Amino acid sequence: MSKQFDVIVIGAGPGGYVAAIRAAQLGLSTACIDDRSNSADQPAPGGTCLNIGCIPSKALLDSSKHFHHLQHQYADHGIKLDSQPSMDISIMQQRKDKVVKQLTGGVSQLLKINKVDFFHGQGTLEAARMVRVKSKDGTEQMLQGKHIILASGSVPIELPGMAFDNEYIIDNAGALALGDVPKRLGVIGAGVIGLELGSVWKRLGAEVTLFEAMDELLAAADLDIAKAAGREFKKQGLDIRLGCKVKSAEIKDNAVTITTTSSKGEEQVVVDRLLVAVGRRANTEGLLGDNTGVKLNDRNQIEVDEHCHTDAENVWAVGDAVRGPMLAHKASEEGIAVAELIAGESGHCNLATIPWVIYTDPEIAWVGKTEQELEQAGVKYKAGSFPFAATGRGLAMGDAAGLVKLIADAETDTLLGAHIIGPGASELIAECVVTMEFSGCAEDLARIVHAHPTLSEAVHEAALHVDKRAIHRAN
Ligand code: FAD
Numbered sequence: 099m100s101k102q103f104d105v106i107v108i109g110a111g112p113g114g115y116v117a118a119i120r121a122a123q124l125g126l127s128t129a130c131i132d133d134r135s136n137s138a139d140q141p142a143p144g145g146t147c148l149n150i151g152c153i154p155s156k157a158l159l160d161s162s163k164h165f166h167h168l169q170h171q172y173a174d175h176g177i178k179l180d181s182q183p184s185m186d187i188s189i190m191q192q193r194k195d196k197v198v199k200q201l202t203g204g205v206s207q208l209l210k211i212n213k214v215d216f217f218h219g220q221g222t223l224e225a226a227r228m229v230r231v232k233s234k235d236g237t238e239q240m241l242q243g244k245h246i247i248l249a250s251g252s253v254p255i256e257l258p259g260m261a262f263d264n265e266y267i268i269d270n271a272g273a274l275a276l277g278d279v280p281k282r283l284g285v286i287g288a289g290v291i292g293l294e295l296g297s298v299w300k301r302l303g304a305e306v307t308l309f310e311a312m313d314e315l316l317a318a319a320d321l322d323i324a325k326a327a328g329r330e331f332k333k334q335g336l337d338i339r340l341g342c343k344v345k346s347a348e349i350k351d352n353a354v355t356i357t358t359t360s361s362k363g364e365e366q367v368v369v370d371r372l373l374v375a376v377g378r379r380a381n382t383e384g385l386l387g388d389n390t391g392v393k394l395n396d397r398n399q400i401e402v403d404e405h406c407h408t409d410a411e412n413v414w415a416v417g418d419a420v421r422g423p424m425l426a427h428k429a430s431e432e433g434i435a436v437a438e439l440i441a442g443e444s445g446h447c448n449l450a451t452i453p454w455v456i457y458t459d460p461e462i463a464w465v466g467k468t469e470q471e472l473e474q475a476g477v478k479y480k481a482g483s484f485p486f487a488a489t490g491r492g493l494a495m496g497d498a499a500g501l502v503k504l505i506a507d508a509e510t511d512t513l514l515g516a517h518i519i520g521p522g523a524s525e526l527i528a529e530c531v532v533t534m535e536f537s538g539c540a541e542d543l544a545r546i547v548h549a550h551p552t553l554s555e556a557v558h559e560a561a562l563h564v565d566k567r568a569i570h571r572a573n
Pocket residue numbers: 108109110111112113114131132133134144145146147148150151152153155219220221222249250251252270291381383384385416417418419424425426427428429457
């Protein structure tokens with residue numbers, strides 16, 4: 099006899115575990131299956147995000163930022179060091195591992211508290227919403243669900259001839275676990291992972307070279323922000339080579355010799371470690387048995403409609419495994435929406451107001467449309483901006499690089515996009531998301547009282563500048 103559940107979730111990343119908790123809160127009997135183990139071979143729910151993504155990368159970004167500031171910024175505050183600071187990489191890694199353990203343990207507890215039945219193993223959807231769970235020891239059991247939520251996430255894309263060996267040619271997991279600072283780190287792809295993890299190891303002393311196939315940096319960002327980011331990264335010594343493709347990589351003499359092609363022709367570069375960060379693809383390996391009715395598209399993503407429903411009755415899919423941005427908060431919101439739809443409530447995830455944040459220094463954050471996208475679509479708009487260098491708080495902090503740029507509809511003043519590079523961008527973007535979600539206007543932001551002195555005054559002034567009435571800059 100197979101165990102019966104109202105909802106079976108496959109995958110316990112931010113899409114899956116959040117969906118499972120919400121389904122259980124709504125009174126549905128819920129199972130959640132995840133195959134990930136930690137170094138002690140115990141379950142490690144939380145998916146890519148908690149184990150080898152968002153959280154460990156932010157832990158290392160913070161540690162390396164402290165080290166960098168100690169060396170390069172504290173002197174401005176009058177703080178003197180009698181000797182050169184040094185970094186104990188193993189302590190930094192232990193701290194990161196502790197944070198990860200605390201959070202994955204927390205997810206296990208939350209599943210338990212909410213009475214979600216957790217299964218540690220691989221889940222495969224079979225016909226008629228039967229799910230085969232295969233444990234590591236080879237034992238198998240069958241579960242049956244009235245509804246299934248597929249939340250199997252994503253895995254890094256490998257380049258031909260550059261298979262991950264987790265020693266020389268590494269992925270995100272490898273780059274988060276390095277035991278020492280490589281003298282020379284090569285990174286293929288100057289995208290989100292390349293810039294965040296490249297920054298970590300650069301701050302800790304590596305020479306970091308990023309090879310980016312596109313001619314522009316951060317092609318998805320607003321051009322003004324991308325340009326400002328390029329200038330800041332250059333100042334930090336990140337060597338970003340645009341329009342540069344890596345043709346091959348050969349491991350020899352304890353290093354990786356890379357051959358690149360660009361407008362300058364072919365070039366050879368030798369690095370000690372090579373991080374390949376050229377995007378991720380939906381993870382569907384072992385997920386689907388025969389005759390499930392679930393369709394994959396040509397990018398291997400699970401096909402879903404706007405409600406995250408697949409082609410098979412009562413089978414849903416969320417997160418990185420489906421269309422849309424590969425972000426933890428997007429996965430979680432879809433998970434909640436699907437659980438609520440299953441319970442007969444109204445659930446919705448608005449893909450148009452998903453914020454993006456890149457946790458470099460300065461941070462980069464945006465929501466909505468870029469100026470270039472609006473130009474292309476022929477939408478008439480007005481834009482306003484404000485530099486952090488004109489805020490009292492930014493200057494007092496000694497952290498005033500960057501700007502806020504807001505874009506509003508030329509006629510209705512509705513906020514269409516917000517783009518920030520600067521201190522606290524990851525937090526400042528939230529009020530712009532709220533404004534957009536409520537179909538608010540630049541004037542709404544301009545009329546709201548912002549505390550002084552705060553970084554949020556840059557958002558306020560940018561909103562005033564949309565109508566050319568900013569106080570602390572020329573209009
Ligand atoms: P995942 O988190 O990938 O979880 C899926 C889980 O399902 C995994 O544990 C997997 O092992 C398991 N699984 C898969 N198939 C099966 C199966 N058949 N049976 C059982 N279990 C299965 N996003 C942000 O929003 N902010 C960030 O700062 C951020 N930083 C990142 C940094 C890095 C280095 C990386 C790689 C990603 C980062 N992301 C970030 C992206 C974020 O991690 C993903 O968008 C998010 O984890 C997607 O959630 P998910 O639930 O769809 O999938």
